[in-house]
Amino acid sequence: MATIGDVAREAGVSRSTASYALSGKRPISEEVRERVLAAAAALAYTPNAGALALATSRTKVLGLLAQFHEDEFAPAMMQYILGVTDTARDLGYDTLLVTEADGARALQRITDSRMVDGVVLMNIAQDDLRLPILRAAPQPGALVGLPGDCAGLDVFDLDFEEAGRVMVDHLHRLGHRELILISQPEHVVERGGAYVWRLRDAALERARQRGVTLHAVYGESRQPAVGRLLNGLFDAHPSATGLLINNEAAAAALPSVTYQRGLRVPDDLSVIGRYSAEFAATFSLSYSFIESAPDRLGSMAVRQLVRRVESPAARNEPFVVRFISPELVSLESTAPPRPTAP
Amino acid sequence: MATIGDVAREAGVSRSTASYALSGKRPISEEVRERVLAAAAALAYTPNAGALALATSRTKVLGLLAQFHEDEFAPAMMQYILGVTDTARDLGYDTLLVTEADGARALQRITDSRMVDGVVLMNIAQDDLRLPILRAAPQPGALVGLPGDCAGLDVFDLDFEEAGRVMVDHLHRLGHRELILISQPEHVVERGGAYVWRLRDAALERARQRGVTLHAVYGESRQPAVGRLLNGLFDAHPSATGLLINNEAAAAALPSVTYQRGLRVPDDLSVIGRYSAEFAATFSLSYSFIESAPDRLGSMAVRQLVRRVESPAARNEPFVVRFISPELVSLESTAPPRPTAP
DNA sequence: CTCCTGCGTCGAACCGGTTCGACGATTGTG
DNA sequence: CACAATCGTCGAACCGGTTCGACGCAGGAG
Numbered sequence: 001m002a003t004i005g006d007v008a009r010e011a012g013v014s015r016s017t018a019s020y021a022l023s024g025k026r027p028i029s030e031e032v033r034e035r036v037l038a039a040a041a042a043l044a045y046t047p048n049a050g051a052l053a054l055a056t057s058r059t060k061v062l063g064l065l066a067q068f069h070e071d072e073f074a075p076a077m078m079q080y081i082l083g084v085t086d087t088a089r090d091l092g093y094d095t096l097l098v099t100e101a102d103g104a105r106a107l108q109r110i111t112d113s114r115m116v117d118g119v120v121l122m123n124i125a126q127d128d129l130r131l132p133i134l135r136a137a138p139q140p141g142a143l144v145g146l147p148g149d150c151a152g153l154d155v156f157d158l159d160f161e162e163a164g165r166v167m168v169d170h171l172h173r174l175g176h177r178e179l180i181l182i183s184q185p186e187h188v189v190e191r192g193g194a195y196v197w198r199l200r201d202a203a204l205e206r207a208r209q210r211g212v213t214l215h216a217v218y219g220e221s222r223q224p225a226v227g228r229l230l231n232g233l234f235d236a237h238p239s240a241t242g243l244l245i246n247n248e249a250a251a252a253a254l255p256s257v258t259y260q261r262g263l264r265v266p267d268d269l270s271v272i273g274r275y276s277a278e279f280a281a282t283f284s285l286s287y288s289f290i291e292s293a294p295d296r297l298g299s300m301a302v303r304q305l306v307r308r309v310e311s312p313a314a315r316n317e318p319f320v321v322r323f324i325s326p327e328l329v330s331l332e333s334t335a336p337p338r339p340t341a342p
Numbered sequence: 343m344a345t346i347g348d349v350a351r352e353a354g355v356s357r358s359t360a361s362y363a364l365s366g367k368r369p370i371s372e373e374v375r376e377r378v379l380a381a382a383a384a385l386a387y388t389p390n391a392g393a394l395a396l397a398t399s400r401t402k403v404l405g406l407l408a409q410f411h412e413d414e415f416a417p418a419m420m421q422y423i424l425g426v427t428d429t430a431r432d433l434g435y436d437t438l439l440v441t442e443a444d445g446a447r448a449l450q451r452i453t454d455s456r457m458v459d460g461v462v463l464m465n466i467a468q469d470d471l472r473l474p475i476l477r478a479a480p481q482p483g484a485l486v487g488l489p490g491d492c493a494g495l496d497v498f499d500l501d502f503e504e505a506g507r508v509m510v511d512h513l514h515r516l517g518h519r520e521l522i523l524i525s526q527p528e529h530v531v532e533r534g535g536a537y538v539w540r541l542r543d544a545a546l547e548r549a550r551q552r553g554v555t556l557h558a559v560y561g562e563s564r565q566p567a568v569g570r571l572l573n574g575l576f577d578a579h580p581s582a583t584g585l586l587i588n589n590e591a592a593a594a595a596l597p598s599v600t601y602q603r604g605l606r607v608p609d610d611l612s613v614i615g616r617y618s619a620e621f622a623a624t625f626s627l628s629y630s631f632i633e634s635a636p637d638r639l640g641s642m643a644v645r646q647l648v649r650r651v652e653s654p655a656a657r658n659e660p661f662v663v664r665f666i667s668p669e670l671v672s673l674e675s676t677a678p679p680r681p682t683a684p
Numbered sequence: 685c686t687c688c689t690g691c692g693t694c695g696a697a698c699c700g701g702t703t704c705g706a707c708g709a710t711t712g713t714g
Numbered sequence: 715c716a717c718a719a720t721c722g723t724c725g726a727a728c729c730g731g732t733t734c735g736a737c738g739c740a741g742g743a744g
Binding site (some may be wrong): 013014015016017020026027028029032051053054055056057 | 699
């Protein structure tokens, strides 16, 4: 491969002149600049990334730490990842995808070795072990997901509290008085998945205020367990007329359960989910849902991260915690409850 | 951050001695080695990735080029990616995930700049524009998917021809004489997705040999189009008793269609799919299927790639084209056809 | 006509590692 | 006891860029 030395020789100038001609950081005569550009083109010159990183302390690579737990729903992850990689590329960055189980060690490795200019963390836990490492790292970081302590970090997440309230309000307004909320599996909570209880507690609180009965249960992440669970819930609460779903696997499994039981949506049962439009399309779900906007969240995190990476001023700006407002996409899966219990 | 110079000073030796003590590439006295290791630990020394890359011409990073077309089924992709990232990490490599639409340009960029030691290509087209670039690149590459011309490349793929034959044979043996095969959408074929016609043509040929009628159609990748298509197919071929599915979206949509039409599987209809076990679990599919083994394919590609990267000898070995044999996972969704047409 | 200014270019140093050749001290051999 | 081989360490060069300071030369001002 051609080095900048080769280009300089070909153009008959010094290495530094070639560098300045290519970067434009110092005035160079039109004639020399053209010779250098021509030489670079002729030799198909591309700067060596390692040398560039060494000289500039910039790698033009962002780290993306995602964790895949056995019991989590992998397909939903893809959209967050694409939101990050696509936005990063638009801004001139490549993305190092790290899926190592030991996220803390992985983060330590990629920040210490200076492979990346910044890091996006996903699957944030309430008390995430990666956060102290990120705070101590020389590179800035951004989180998709809300941890217990946001100090020193830029955080982006859906407003799950508001999502819970919107769900309850929507069905309450239609006249429903007994609802079921199915959340993520309990081990997601044990692992510190705060969004589960953020939505649930807000929904419970709002239901209490409105005088609505809300049965809140943990779900499962797999078939056939989640199908059995749904059936059990319908058996246990025959007078419930509305179902709130904060659990992708349950949403995906619901159609076959309602078919089997002869339940009609929305005639017999009103349903509201919480997932992305992409997810709904993929799983052919025609329930009204709260858009979780994974691509937007990924994109916002990257934009803020790159701002901090590139501008020394931005580095000292106060940290932001930004929530996306839940948007209810109506697909006509909700209606007033039937006058008599089903 | 601490550099190796800092470690050397702390240990009271020269930089080169510190380097040798850490790498073990030259004999170093036990006493000095211990002083160096202690200093490195005390200073939390981690080599700078850029400097390492510059000095050794190795980055310990692999590129992973995946393309996400609007009309493709993103969730299936995740498992290929995890197969690659997990195996790469086991072998000591990180993964640069590139999802740029212009794959050829992206490949050119990451190979020319020497950011990666090798590349895994996914979503291979019959006449893939990235292949000439990969062949000309200084780094080795591996493909997941079979292109028209495998010269100079290591290729890994499912044996789609055999998959088509296995599907047909299995239903023929049970007594079925009229089958429907739903493939990927036509634009996947136009884009050069060879696996579509590899499975289809082999199935058609085998059906001809066996005296079985096989209706082969292109599918859709989205709801509700794919559901409509399935309904149309059942209307058009009422006497077909078996369904072969080489289309993730169609498999995901099938349960609701069969429920709606009152079709029972396998009583009224025998079904065989082609996807991964992970996919089946995610979508609660209980059809027998041919395992497409995305994680195994990703893993195999990485192992071969790393062999070539690390061993100068392996670099000159002949290139391999390796097919995974289709394995039929039986979930009891096939049975002999009913004596009278449904 | 001289002096100053500033443009365009060059040489050298630096980023942080690895690695080659050399060299002094120790040990073994004849 | 002299000499060679080996061990352990050091200094210097190199990988391929960027960037700082200096310098020659042209043009404008005094």
